[in-house]
Amino acid sequence: MGVFNRIFVRRFYVENTGFFLVLFYFLFGVVNGANLLYYHMGLMEGFLSSTGFLALVLGLWLLYNFKCIGFVIKTFQLPQYSFLYDTMTCMADSERRPLWMRLHFRMYLPVFIYGGIAAVFGIYKHYYIPAGIILLFNIAMCIWPMWLYEKKLWQPDVFFLTSWFSRWLNRLFVKPSVLYFYYELFTAFPRKIFTTKLWSAAVLWLTFFLMGQSDFYDVRALQLGMIVCVLLHTQLMIHHRAFDEIYLQFLLNLPISTWRHYCRVVGVYALMLIPEAIILYFQSSGHFTLLPLLTSIITGITMLILFRVLLYFPRMNAEVHLRWILVISFILLFMILGDVTWYAIGVMHVLAAVIFFRKLPEYEPWIEVE
Amino acid sequence: MADKVITMESVSKNYQDFAVLDIPKLELSTGIYWLKGENGAGKTTTMKVMAGLLPFRGEILLNGTVNSRRQPVQYRRLINYAEAEPLYPAYLTGRDLLELYFRTKGGDRAPVFAMATQMGVDNFVNNPVSSYSSGMLKKLSLVLAFVGNPAIILLDEPLITIDTKTLAQLYGIIQDSHSAGVSFIITSHQPLDSSQLTVAGTLTIENKNLILN
Structure with missing residues (x-):
């Protein structure tokens, strides 16, 4: 047969x-x-x-x-x-x-x-x-x-x-909107999220391995690893935008303020780096204090938020998005090397919020015309 | 102005360079309206613009005072929308959606649960929507459209997909809500049953303009 x-x-x-x-x-x-x-x-x-x-x-x-x-x-x-x-x-x-x-x-x-x-x-x-x-x-x-x-x-x-x-769980627990995208990923595209996380873990492991080889533990090297991790996650963002456009249209008819919509996006990307935060915590094993670890994670989350928010420019297709991501990462890298990470984080947050609050009310999917 | 449930002023909508709607002025008093139009005339776009789902140029006011741009949250508390072909993430249950709508739109739960029970939605409310038939999904979206304290409910093709028994129940629910002061704009290719609903007027889309007949 x-x-x-x-x-x-x-x-x-x-x-x-x-x-x-x-x-x-x-x-x-x-x-x-x-x-x-x-x-x-x-x-x-x-x-x-x-x-x-x-x-x-x-x-x-x-x-x-x-x-x-x-x-x-x-x-x-x-x-x-x-x-x-x-x-x-x-x-x-x-x-x-x-x-x-x-x-x-x-x-x-x-x-x-x-x-x-x-x-x-x-x-x-x-x-x-x-x-x-x-x-x-x-x-x-x-x-x-x-x-x-x-x-x-x-x-x-x-x-x-x-x-x-x-069914029993559904009776007890109402899914919060911040988890919708994760349900989508884990139910419909598990391979996508698992491979991303696997590569991301590999990058962090390699970062610590290289730092260990040279016995030089520097927060800037850690943040460089985090930038690469964030770049690996950007493939999920195009998918996130498509998911919002197709399935979460109905949210726009609900009386939800733009601020709460923004909090949802921040929540989605803050949750995304939880595995990396755990890996950082256990891998650092005394080489770093909590502050540099926290700085690295916040840098990563901020980058993710900004990169996602860029997609509220309707004409931002995957190719243009990638270009912007690389340009921003390049600038950020120099700011990190210049020890002005927190300024970079602040600027990225403000930029992300301004783009989101301006673009969300007027956002609609762009249809590519040949 | 106060008796006008919805006022549209200089409302226009383009899909990129293609103009779809151009409504200089339209005011509707409380009532049930039938929105007619050929396929592609712009009925669903009109409804989505009214519901706040699509950005547009111009102004829309509800109850003469609530502006869609300046009071976006309050505006959405007063206008509900049920899509012709509702689409929700597959893993959400009917209950997840009902709770989300109650949390955001507010309002009394009892009448909505009564409607859900009447339509049989309570039988499958704890299942993910991926397991629903098109009729079940339609019923759920209709129930969701009645959550909160809306001034106006937009129903896009509510007569399709659902069975005749549910249809009769839906007419009754619309009539009851209208008696309580809620207005409706209903799109349908079939005429609305005049023995069940008292239609205040017919809206048609002609040359991208929405006209009350």
Whole structure:
């Protein structure tokens, strides 16, 4: 049944190429080739000999399994795949259930192979119980999702735990407007936000690595790293503008002052740098006091706000936007090197507020005419 | 002036170089108005301009005193709008939107909840809007249009998508609100049922101008 393989398995690997590349890099790319085998043997011995470590590894494999299951369930919910209900329900149980297992096994295969090697290694090293647990766990991971797929197939409107949980949450919690864009990113474009954050974390890690190499910890170097992080986030802004234009038009009919609209934008971009703030705090480990860390984060947030607000010039397309961003970053860099960061922050805030308060009331999307 | 619910003076709207609306002067007293026009005549643009969704040149006053530019927040408390094809972020629930509208527009919750129950919106209010059919979404947007204490409600094509039972209920709700002093501008390609609604006048868009017949 090649068609099902294409619909589920091939799409799964194609759509998660980035995820697998990153995973592959962390598992096989960060270690010197000569030490790779010993690195993995050490890793396996680590989780085979420690119950806590083993539980953590099994937990991660379970998360990967949820990823596979979620992909299949989501495919069923896409309108273009609704024909699966008509076709798969016509198959005999004896044909369909093994098919589910084969499809799921192929998606789970990377973990199954690694788990299998770890189990064999465990037996070789006389860790019989952990090896048995790993084998049984991985076999169970290949079998039990079939029950979920069958349930979804026969009851397309079935509420799974997540749906039930989200309905329960929806009754308790009203989403604040400052989080709308994050819901959009995490539900519709998770890859975009995760890759941005991953690159941003990598830049900060590299910044600290280079400072550590030269044993020269300077707040200006930290801020340079922060500028690069902000530049990585600018791709989200064009998306943010499109989201506001398409979905949040109705907010303009609500009696919300321009000041509150501005606070929403500030809130969105202040929240955006929370992961970076956490990384800075833990990476600095005594090299910086709180003030330089705070200065760097506020610089980043201010830049993000100003760059987003620039998009309230209707003719500001992605290309022109990028040019302005680079010009402003260049000027800012020199102001940072000249130790006038707080003046730069103040100027950027005033500029952002002036642009927003002038442009929001008259803003409407610009239609490019050929 | 006080009995004029909406006054438009020298209102014009361009999409870049293309003129869409040019209304020298229009005053409407309290009432229910049917806004007619061919496809592309500018009905939705007119409504969006009135609702404060689109920037424009000129002045719009509500109740003779509240200016759309000088009192933008107060203005939006007095005018509500339901889109022809409502679009909301997929993950928001009906309840999220109702709470947002209550928080900003204010007003009494009880009649809105009664309307929601009457239309069956309460059955799916805790689900994300991505799971709604077009009819359910339309009902939700109509309920939202009645939140707060509006002087005027703009309903863009309210008769499409909804079932006949809901349609009868909607006519009743409009009539009741109108009795309480709320004005309506309703666009529709179908004539409004004269046995259900007393229409004060018909608005047409001719040569980019909005004319009261």
